[in-house]
Amino acid sequence: MLALLLALHAVLALAAPALGRRLGPRVFLVCALAPGATAAWAATQAAGVLDGSATTQVISWVPGLGLDLALRLDGFALLMVALVSGIGAVIFAYSRWYFSPRPGLGRFAGVLTAFAGSMLGVVLADNVLLIYVFWELTSITSYLLIGFEDEKGSARAAALQAILVTGAGGLAMLAGFVIVGQAAGTYSLSGILADPPGGGVVGAGLVLVLLGACTKSAQVPFHFWLPAAMAAPTPVSAYLHSATMVKAGVYLIARLAPAFATGHAFWRPLVMGLGVATMLLGGWRALRQHDLKLLLAYGTVSQLGFMVVLVGAGIPELTFAGAALIVAHGLFKAALFMVVGIVDHQAHTRDLRVLSGLGRRMPGVAAVAAVAAASMAGVPLLLGFLSKEAAYEGLLHAHLGVGGSLALAGVVVGSVLTFAYGARFVLGGFGAGFGERAGGGDAVGPDVARPVPAFVIPAALLAVLTVVAGVAPAVVDPLVGGGAGALDAAAGKAHLALWHGFTPALGLSVLTLAAGALLVAGAGVVERSQARLAGVPSAAGVYSSALVGLNRLADRVTAVLQNGSLPVYLAVILLTVLALPGLALLTRTRLPGGVVVGESPLQVVVAGVVLAAAVGAAFARRRFAAVLFLGGVGYGVAVLFVIQGAPDLALTQLLVETLAVVIFVLVLRHLPERFEPSVWRLGQATRVAVAGGVGVFVAAFSLVAAGARTAEPVSGAYLEQAVPEAGGQNVVNVILVDFRAFDTLGEITVLTVAALGIVSLVQAGRRQQDQA
Amino acid sequence: MGRATRPPQSLILDTCLGAVFHTVLVFSLFLLFAGHNAPGGGFIGGLVAGAAFVLHYVAGGTGQLTRVAPVAPFVLMGTGLTLAVLVGMGALVAGGQLLESGVFSLDVPVLGKVKTTSALPFDIGVYLIVIGLVLALLGSLGGEADRPAGEPDDAGAGEGASQ
Numbered sequence: 001m002l003a004l005l006l007a008l009h010a011v012l013a014l015a016a017p018a019l020g021r022r023l024g025p026r027v028f029l030v031c032a033l034a035p036g037a038t039a040a041w042a043a044t045q046a047a048g049v050l051d052g053s054a055t056t057q058v059i060s061w062v063p064g065l066g067l068d069l070a071l072r073l074d075g076f077a078l079l080m081v082a083l084v085s086g087i088g089a090v091i092f093a094y095s096r097w098y099f100s101p102r103p104g105l106g107r108f109a110g111v112l113t114a115f116a117g118s119m120l121g122v123v124l125a126d127n128v129l130l131i132y133v134f135w136e137l138t139s140i141t142s143y144l145l146i147g148f149e150d151e152k153g154s155a156r157a158a159a160l161q162a163i164l165v166t167g168a169g170g171l172a173m174l175a176g177f178v179i180v181g182q183a184a185g186t187y188s189l190s191g192i193l194a195d196p197p198g199g200g201v202v203g204a205g206l207v208l209v210l211l212g213a214c215t216k217s218a219q220v221p222f223h224f225w226l227p228a229a230m231a232a233p234t235p236v237s238a239y240l241h242s243a244t245m246v247k248a249g250v251y252l253i254a255r256l257a258p259a260f261a262t263g264h265a266f267w268r269p270l271v272m273g274l275g276v277a278t279m280l281l282g283g284w285r286a287l288r289q290h291d292l293k294l295l296l297a298y299g300t301v302s303q304l305g306f307m308v309v310l311v312g313a314g315i316p317e318l319t320f321a322g323a324a325l326i327v328a329h330g331l332f333k334a335a336l337f338m339v340v341g342i343v344d345h346q347a348h349t350r351d352l353r354v355l356s357g358l359g360r361r362m363p364g365v366a367a368v369a370a371v372a373a374a375s376m377a378g379v380p381l382l383l384g385f386l387s388k389e390a391a392y393e394g395l396l397h398a399h400l401g402v403g404g405s406l407a408l409a410g411v412v413v414g415s416v417l418t419f420a421y422g423a424r425f426v427l428g429g430f431g432a433g434f435g436e437r438a439g440g441g442d443a444v445g446p447d448v449a450r451p452v453p454a455f456v457i458p459a460a461l462l463a464v465l466t467v468v469a470g471v472a473p474a475v476v477d478p479l480v481g482g483g484a485g486a487l488d489a490a491a492g493k494a495h496l497a498l499w500h501g502f503t504p505a506l507g508l509s510v511l512t513l514a515a516g517a518l519l520v521a522g523a524g525v526v527e528r529s530q531a532r533l534a535g536v537p538s539a540a541g542v543y544s545s546a547l548v549g550l551n552r553l554a555d556r557v558t559a560v561l562q563n564g565s566l567p568v569y570l571a572v573i574l575l576t577v578l579a580l581p582g583l584a585l586l587t588r589t590r591l592p593g594g595v596v597v598g599e600s601p602l603q604v605v606v607a608g609v610v611l612a613a614a615v616g617a618a619f620a621r622r623r624f625a626a627v628l629f630l631g632g633v634g635y636g637v638a639v640l641f642v643i644q645g646a647p648d649l650a651l652t653q654l655l656v657e658t659l660a661v662v663i664f665v666l667v668l669r670h671l672p673e674r675f676e677p678s679v680w681r682l683g684q685a686t687r688v689a690v691a692g693g694v695g696v697f698v699a700a701f702s703l704v705a706a707g708a709r710t711a712e713p714v715s716g717a718y719l720e721q722a723v724p725e726a727g728g729q730n731v732v733n734v735i736l737v738d739f740r741a742f743d744t745l746g747e748i749t750v751l752t753v754a755a756l757g758i759v760s761l762v763q764a765g766r767r768q769q770d771q772a
Numbered sequence: 773m774g775r776a777t778r779p780p781q782s783l784i785l786d787t788c789l790g791a792v793f794h795t796v797l798v799f800s801l802f803l804l805f806a807g808h809n810a811p812g813g814g815f816i817g818g819l820v821a822g823a824a825f826v827l828h829y830v831a832g833g834t835g836q837l838t839r840v841a842p843v844a845p846f847v848l849m850g851t852g853l854t855l856a857v858l859v860g861m862g863a864l865v866a867g868g869q870l871l872e873s874g875v876f877s878l879d880v881p882v883l884g885k886v887k888t889t890s891a892l893p894f895d896i897g898v899y900l901i902v903i904g905l906v907l908a909l910l911g912s913l914g915g916e917a918d919r920p921a922g923e924p925d926d927a928g929a930g931e932g933a934s935q
Contacts, residue, residue, distance in 0.1 A: 647811040655819035659906060662826050666913040727875035727889045728808035736813060737891040737898075744894075745856055748901045752849045755908040759845075762912040 009117025020106015050482030075486030173212025179205030217249025234341030261314025271312035278305025283417025317394030352428025419516025592707020818902025852900030
């Protein structure tokens with residue numbers, strides 16, 4: 001069933017482009033079937049899975065590499081499926097209203113569906129290599145989604161940046177998986193976690209895996225791609241950059257932390273340190289943004305840091321809090337992004353300095369935004385509060401020494417920032433204007449068109465869930481508890497509760513809210529100090545200068561290696577032949593005994609003709625003569641094949657030779673009639689030396705190779721099996737189309753590619769000539 | 773090699789071509805189908821057919837070539853490659869390994885019982901690709917040669933190409 005659901009995503013993704021032409025934006029509703037069906041099926045499995053039993057399915061794929069289509073739905077996977085497919089279905093419904101009919105929409109819906117399937121694969125895969133495969137699929141589909149508006153240079157650049165950063169991290173992760181998998185003796189994720197390998201090499205592998213997770217989940221210093229990715233249409237941001245893809249890294253860290261956090265001394269300082277740094281940086285930057293969507297993007301970076309702190313600690317209470325935060329964040333952040341999309345769609349701007357009075361115009365949307373932002377800020381009676389409480393509680397009792405205290409302090413400060421930018425979002429987007437108005441433009445707000453109800457319902461649904469789960473924690477408690485329990489059995493025993501009594505954690509929550517309110521009140525001071533720090537070099541700057549440097553290096557290397565001189569290319573190739581196999585031949589030359597010079601006088605005569613033609617080709621002054629001499633060599637060899645009783649080879653040789661001469665003639669018209677003497681004084685001598693050396697080498701090598709046989713020749717077996725196995729008496733043909741058909745497939749592919757290359761080169765050359 | 777522009781069409785060549793062209797094509801098909809048991813096969817058949825098209829090119833240049841072979845070379849190559857891959861996949865679907873061939877006996881109305889293998893469509897794919905390759909080369913390189921080559925600026929272009 002698990003594989004069937006993945007296949008459903010693939011089928012709908014392929015069908016969407018055609019459907020999109022007929023249905024327009026309604027194609028999203030059809031595509032919603034895939035995540036919808038997945039969520040519904042997962043719900044039917046929930047009872048058993050949350051009790052601790054997992055649904056698995058294994059299909060053998062490449063057993064030689066240890067790569068199986070191993071899918072496993074356990075508690076944590078169920079939690080992620082609820083987000084990926086549940087929120088996914090909601091966002092597909094939202095997309096139907098966000099997009100107006102335009103070309104390419106079907107393709108877009110298809111890629112979005114493919115993404116949903118890939119992400120589902122990441123969280124269901126129980127084989128680390130399979131995780132990598134799906135992981136890269138999410139990178140590729142997200143590249144296409146970010147770059148959907150491909151006429152915009154900024155969108156293309158953002159898409160490229162996202163795929164370069166996450167792709168590089170993904171490659172590091174693959175290396176890490178291989179290291180860890182080899183050490184563990186299995187590539188099964190559950191197998192590795194059940195019996196985690198130790199040692200320094202595994203530590204290095206884990207660092208590589210973490211690198212992949214941190215690029216995907218936009219942790220410092222790789223956070224910059226996420227805000228840039230806001231060039232994507234808003235439904236994409238709501239889905240990929242809040243609820244799902246960026247959580248892939250969090251997901252992976254959550255899986256690994258309980259097994260590896262205690263065994264490797266670097267784990268907690270590294271992971272929790274990065275998480276805290278990301279949380280603070282994202283929160284701080286969010287306070288500077290004027291674009292509502294960018295504000296949310298930096299807020300997402302901050303929240304991802306928070307999640308990494310919690311799930312990366314590998315401590316049961318924190319793992320539980322992390323699972324709760326993953327759910328809470330999926331709900332409120334997707335709702336917030338959808339709200340931004342509604343505002344953008346109706347008001348055609350997202351600048352909070354311009355928007356004014358939108359709250360009175362669309363009270364429903366404003367209410368959704370307020371609820372979601374309050375949940376993010378940790379206001380009581382909402383799901384976000386419960387997860388933040390659990391996080392404080394866990395950090396207070398974590399016993400991690402000074403590092404633990406620092407992490408707690410960082411998380412509290414980060415939460416204060418979260419409150420502040422959450423308020424900035426709501427007040428700026430829906431209040432009576434925020435900060436100075438840019439460029440003195442007119443306020444936008446009181447007269448925008450109201451959105452249709454169906455456009456608001458998806459976001460409202462998520463907001464309602466946030467409230468319901470916040471008031472009655474029992475609604476989500478089994479999901480969070482079951483999810484955390486699948487990561488770490490001890491974590492499954494914790495429960496979400498509205499009231500823990502007067503605890504230190506409650507005190508910290510109150511402190512967070514109070515300090516956040518102060519920060520909102522002093523927004524002017526914050527903006528001014530932000531402006532003063534703006535000159536600090538950014539990670540995005542480092543990225544772009546690294547990219548420029550890489551291109552420059554590639555230019556230089558190419559200029560050296562491909563200088564455009566055919567004689568130099570040939571000399572490099574031929575000298576390599578002489579230097580490597582040639583030297584090997586010199587060191588262990590053993591001429592075989594019993595060399596037969598010729599079997600018939602005819603052979604000797606033909607060989608003489610071939611030799612004469614070869615010498616003629618070498619000494620010819622005119623190109624055309626040289627081509628004819630070369631043709632003579634080819635025809636002579638064909639005759640030798642005939643004498644040896646190889647009609648297929650002879651026929652092929654004859655035909656190829658004929659065609660080659662014709663094509664040579666076509667090309668010759670563009671070359672000077674005679675060969676030019678080398679411009680270099682010793683050039684002629686060098687050419688003679690290299691050519692002679694290679695000639696001698698090839699002759700000697702053929703002799704030695706023919707006499708150095710140690711294994712049974714395959715030809716005997718081919719001759720025996722040709723008729724019974726392949727039903728053909730012409731062994732040459734049977735080899736081509738049956739025994740070695742895979743080689744032939746490769747060759748005809750090369751032929752096609754070569755033809756494409758020749759045709760495009762000729763066309764490019766013609767264009768250059770025409771321009772000159 | 774002629775440095776002048778293309779001479780007017782040769783009547784003798786045209787007449788011979790009319791007689792020879794189809795015979796050569798039929799022969800190439802014979803080689804293709806006989807290839808599994810006798811000398812021949814997709815590569816050789818394709819080359820023979822390619823040689824037939826070369827004759828047309830020699831007689832009338834790329835213009836005549838596109839009249840006799842109105843299919844774009846890359847359509848031929850794409851079809852051939854698709855066919856070869858599909859045959860290979862077919863073996864997977866039938867429960868064998870990639871590109872494993874099976875032997876079939878068919879009852880063809882006129883010819884009676886015909887034994888064939890699934891390697892034949894694979895070979896047909898090779899045949900199409902080789903023809904496509906020859907047409908692509910003649911069309912691009914030959915198309916270039918059709919342009920007046922005797923003009924003074926051609927010498928400059930020649931120097932550039934010989935680097």
